[in-house]
Amino acid sequence: MLQTTFIRDNKELTIAGLIKKHFKDAEQAVDRIIDLDQKRREAQQQLDDVLTQANLKAKEIGALLKAGKKEEADASKAETAVLKERSKELEELHKHMEATLQDELVKLPNLPHVSVPEGRTAEDNVTVLESGVKPVLPENALPHWELIKKLGGNNAPIIDFELGNKIAAAGFPVYKGKAARLQRAMISFFLDEAGKAGYTEIQPPIVVNADSGFGTGQLPDKEGQMYHDAADDLYLIPTAEVPVTNLYRDVIVSEAHLPVKNVAYTPCFRREAGSWGAHVRGLNRLHQFDKVEIVQVRKAEESYEALQEMSNHVQGLLEKLELPFRILRLCGGDMGFTSALTFDFEVWSAGQERWLECSSVSNFETYQANRLKLRYKNADKKTQLLHTLNGSALALPRILAALLENNQQMDGTVKVPAVLVPYCGFDVIE
Template structure:
């Protein structure tokens, strides 16, 4: 959530930032916020003045009673009763204005960093770099949704029977490959200084609000209505909320956390190869990294997180590219996001496998996550997170890019100590 003081002091810059995101209503929305804020402050000032008068009268009444001035005391009591009614009315008005102001503030997205390119959609994203060689597959190479059926390692029909579309069952070496990737990603993060946490898979509404999923993405989350809890769309939500309503000392920074969780998303699928197989799921596994940083160091941390995720892709021997998302394709809460995409040779297209983002103070303002420096005055922290990595499309690319002419899948060397096998063999006589 944008800071109200920043909106007051940098009004035109805020409007320009929102317009860069394509928010046509930016000027009118900011004007509404400032009007509501002015009304709130005036109401608060009047309320404080009346409360001060009431307190003064209370002291006078006591003194008048001691002096035996009963008539004057009764008049003062009547005046106090009138003030009480006025303050009650103003208190209700103030609550209404504060609620209105909150509603107006939460509908504003974060302001984009100056380096974010202007654009409306993914077509306008900027390719920062590309690494690795696009593999050339043998004739007859198959996309992963065909390979997994032939190899019998992931079963979508069984998952559909148990739960529904988008909930695959991993079997045999498919399950072991999943576990291997999770353990590899966690070990790499621990070696890079991230402290592992295992958070809850359900969160309350306050947690969803704190990281910006609520109210913006309410329809995308599974909601356990009886308990008013939400299944997490990413480990970012519970891990970042560890620090909700917390004041940290500067010397504690940076705070670096990593967690593995299943993730649950209700996002509607659509027809076409781009959502087939593992390309889009309702439940999937992901390892997430989160940092709490001082504002002076958060963009250096973002570059380091991007480099770290790229290092994972290099160790998996996957060709990848890094995109700087344009203003129209960024997430609601992000100030700057890098997407990492791997190349899927059988599908002949790029697949997003990670987003690494700096939220600056946007989440921290919602979370009331503050830092205390040498002067003891609290200020808002910066929060960052990134996928390190999301498994489904990594698995898709590994299967497709590492298939040979006989239909066998060769496992990258870095994963073999985790899988205890170096190949997923095709059934005899397949080719």
């Protein structure tokens, strides 16, 4: 959440940033916030003045009674009663202004970093790196949703979408045999690599309350994309970012404990309302999927160095998996609501002949920390907001799709990347 002091002191910069993110009616929204903030501060000043007068009157009444001036004391009491009523009115006005201001602030997305390119859609994103050689597949190569039938046999596919639909609904596949073991292998590999990079492993809840959803910016922006249990008012997590970052809600982190580097594996749940078409076939888009997430909490002056460090970590995973990939710097219109700068990673899916997003690495600067009240005390003992960052390292479905498609052999088998063999115990899927 943006800070009112920043908006007030940097009006034109705020408007320009909101416009870059294609936020509707940016200037009017900023003007409303500045006006509400002014009225809130005026109400606070008036309340403070009335309370000061009431305190002075209380002392005056005591002195008058001590001096035996009862009539004058009674007159002062009457004035005090008026002041108390006025203070109640001003307190209610201030609360109303505070709540209205808060409602307006949470509607604003984070401002984009200066390096974010102009643009409205994914077509305007900028490729900053493309790495690896796209494989040349045999003539009988298949997309993964057809390949899995061949690998497991038509009656026993290694990833069963129909069975998942029977048990739950579309978008909840069942992994069997070597597909299940390969999933587990990737999770273990990703966690081990994060551990080597200095991340502390966390096993968080996979449901969160509304305060947690608000803290990381999923609420009130993305209610329609989250599965919600109305009876207990709990949400299934869309990513481990939510519970892991909320470990530090309302916390003043000791400077000695910075930087914070956490990693977590969780299942993730997304309703993906409104998604349809050929581009979401098979593993391309699911309602439930597994993901390993890395999260960092850093001082402001270190956060962009940390963002590069996290991007390098994801790049290293893809290189070890021998997958061709590219890195995109997202434009203003294609960025997430809470992000200041995001790099998307896409792997080449040879069976589909298209790029598939498999990771986003983002710096949120103080946007989440302001909602979370996540702070530290600097060397001058001044309380400062921290910066939060997160990245997928990695999301499994599209990685698995690319591994299956890119490693198809002439004899119809699929070769397993060497780095995963010690984890899964086999080097080929027949």
